Amino acid sequence: MAINSAYVSPPSGFDPSTQPFRLLGIDPAATAPEIEAALAQAREMRIAPESSLAEAYENVLDPTRRLPGELAYPLGSMPDRVDLFYADLPADASDEDILQTSAQFAPISRANFIARYATRCGASSELLLALIDAHSSIDVMETYQALQALRHRAGWAPPSLASVRDGLNDLLNTHCMAVIDAYNPVESAAEPLLEATRRIVATREQPLIQTHSLLLAVYRRAIGEMRSNADQQVDNACQSFEQRPDDASSMEGLAEALHLWASLCEPxxxxxxxxxxxxxxxxxxxxRIFGLLGVLSRRHHYPRAQEVLDHALDAFGSIPDAAARLAEVGEILRDMQRAASNDVGPDPDLKVPEGSSGFRHVKKGMLAAAALLAMLALLGAYWALDLGTAFSVASAPNPPQPKTEPELLPPVGKGQRFPREYVRYCHFQEERLRVVKQQVRGPEDIRAYNALANDYNSRCSDFFYQDEDLRLVKEEVIAKRKLLEADAERILSTWPWHTKMGGAPAAASR
Structure with missing residues (x-):
């Protein structure tokens, strides 16, 4: 497990005393003679080691190497604001103190100022929000024009717009890495990141969300090994629970593993x-959790499945779509449990009069079972699994399937613009349903097929797409036809009456 460094002083690049212009006592508009004079004076006063002064001198004279220093300088600030920028706030300065001071600077200088304090220890959600807001407020063209004017006054060649854009991206990446690296241990970043994510997502401002996604990308990399360990812990807990579903310690182990995983991954x-x-x-x-729910449902461990579902809701509950779908699964589980508690089995010689409600609980239970298993498959698709794997959570264990291009379950609606992943689902599912329809027999099959078809139509009946996406997906349908047919067979195998009531043959008999 990686150990993060704890910083007592700001990391390299955030200490004002290492900023080349500050070290030499000049600003980015200084001419070559002024830089020479500043170096001589700094040497005479011995304000820094000779190696540091020589490096600062070389950096400001090189048009390429000076750009990071220019972007780290309080651009556009009056002399008193420059001194304020470099002045250290008290060690016990509050977030409010830091943010009030930072508000006096332009966005790029505000980002640099906030980052300096956010990287001294684990930043609060308030500092994270302010840092992301400052970066998303930076205007590339304004920054480029400011640097162009400064270099013109100093007699230097102006930077290119592309180099300024790249420099700002590098600055953001540097800030993000330093901020995440300052959390010790790294998992302590989860709580402030989650709060910041909630508030940023609520704004629905795409530039802000896009900038924040870069901070979270750094966080994902930082917790990569821990997340893999948490995934393994959940898998071990699921295996233990499948073997001993009535053992209270198995449920406790699963709940603990899920809590650890969720605490890391929720942002x-x-x-x-x-x-x-x-x-x-x-x-x-x-x-893995959806797979466990499928196993427990097939074995009629409905109360235990409900407990697992409750823990899953705790883990995934902050994600609205996942929470809503899990709630649907909960309703179906309760229907199955009620039906099972009343199910004494129909007399094979007894004919139910037309219009009678006799034994409706038996049909309801079987249809609920099919609906649950189909729902688990759709939930698997929601998590961007390939559908061959997604439907297998409701069937007997299968050999691992080769990883395919992502296939995402589209949202319900019409007239939406679908990316390729949604287009892929619609055409793959159309092929699966074509195969399923060929094997529909009897009223239970018809009801189950219609439920799948209605869900498909609610998502895929009317949407826009790129011609290139459609072309590629149609080629994939042809290439993967056998796999999609196997998916259809697995759907059929989840319909309980195929084995319980002597209905249509299961997939293996085809």
Missing amino acids: ALLLDAHQGFSEPGMNVTPD
Whole structure:
């Protein structure tokens, strides 16, 4: 497990005394003779080691190497504001003190100022929000024009617009890495990141959200090994629970593993849910939990499945779409449990009069079972699994399937513009339903098929797409036809009456 450094002083690049212009006592408008004079004076006063002075001198004379120093300087500030920028606030300065002082600077200088204090220890959500807001407020063209004017006065060649844009991106990345690295241990970043993510997502301001996603990308990398360990812990807990579902310690172990996983991943999951996609590495634990729910339902361990579902809601509850779908699964589980508690089995010689409600609980229970298993498959698709794997959570264990291009469950609606992942789902699911329809037999099959078809139509009946996406997806349908047919067979195998009531043959008999 990686150990993060604890900083007593600001990391390199955030200490004002290492800023080349500040070290030499000049600003970015200084001419070559002024720089020479400043170096001589700094040497005479011995304000820094010779190596530091020589490096600062070389940096400000090189048009390429001077750009990071220019971007770290309080551009556009009057002399008194420059001194304020470099002055150290008291060690016990509050977030409010830091933010009030930072508000006196332009966005790029505000970002630099906030980053200096945010990287001295684990930053609060308030500092994270202010840092992201400052970076998203930076105007590239204004920064470019300011640097162009400064270099013209100093007699230097102006930077290119592209180099300024790249320099600002590098500055943001440097700030993000230093901020995350300052949390010790790194998992202590989860809580302030989660609060910052909630508030940023609530703004629905895309530039702000996009900038924040870069901070979270650094966080994802930092917790990569811990997340893998948490995924493994959840998998071990699920295996233990499958073997001993009535053992209280198994449930405790699963709850603890899920809590650990959720505490690490929740900030990233919340942003992924808002943006409509998921990093593949984030799918491992949700997929495993949905698989466990499928196993427990097949074995009729409905109360235990409900307990697992409750813990899943705690883990994924801050993600609105996931919480809503899990709530639907909960309703179906309760229907199945009620039906099972009344199910004495129908007399095979008894004919129910037309219009009678006799034994409706039996049909309701079977349809609820099918609905639950289909819902688990759709939940798997929500987490950006390939559907071959997603539907397998409701069937017997299968050999691992090769990883395919991502296939995402589209939201319900019409007239939306679908990215390729949504287009892929619509055409893959259309092919699966074509195969399923060929094997529909009897009223239970018809009801189950219609439920899938209605869900498909609510998502895929009317949408816009890129021609290139459609072309590629149609080629994939042809190439993966056998796999999609196997998916359809797994859907059929989740319909309980195929084995319980002598209905249509299961997939293996085809």
